[in-house]
Amino acid sequence: MAISFTLNGRPVTLDVDPDMPLLWAVRDEIGLTGSKFGCGMAQCGACTMHVEGQPVRACSTPVSAIEGQKVITIEGLAGKIAKAVQDAWVKHEVAQCGYCQSGQVMSAVALLSENQKPSDADIDAAMQGNICRCATYVRIRAAIHDAAKTVRA
Structure with missing residues (x-):
């Protein structure tokens, strides 16, 4: 079944099983x-x-659930908020093993896109479910606060 959507600003059509998870469509079919x-x-x-x-x-x-929609991956993340988060991640040395970081960054950007002055509780709620085996949660929170200041400036 052909499924069409926009990925990182570019139109994509995939002929895949409609039940294929979006993750596998993006990783395996698109690369x-x-x-x-x-x-x-x-x-x-x-x-x-x-x-x-x-x-x-x-x-x-x-993947069928995103038919006709706009999808952004870590590779396509751009803009002032994304840059502020990425810069804060580096400044606060958030990444250790790095495996979870793309998901962490995507969640942080989504939070700051809706709330540019998040409290600790707001950050905890938005980042809940983003697991970091290296336990850099204190650095993540500090980086988000720092990014929020940059975005507001």
């Missing part, structure tokens, strides 16, 4: 490997992508 497979149950956040600006777990989202 963008920045979004990671973690748990396969939408619990860890490593696979997070934006669909119509909202963070979604691509490992459990069938």
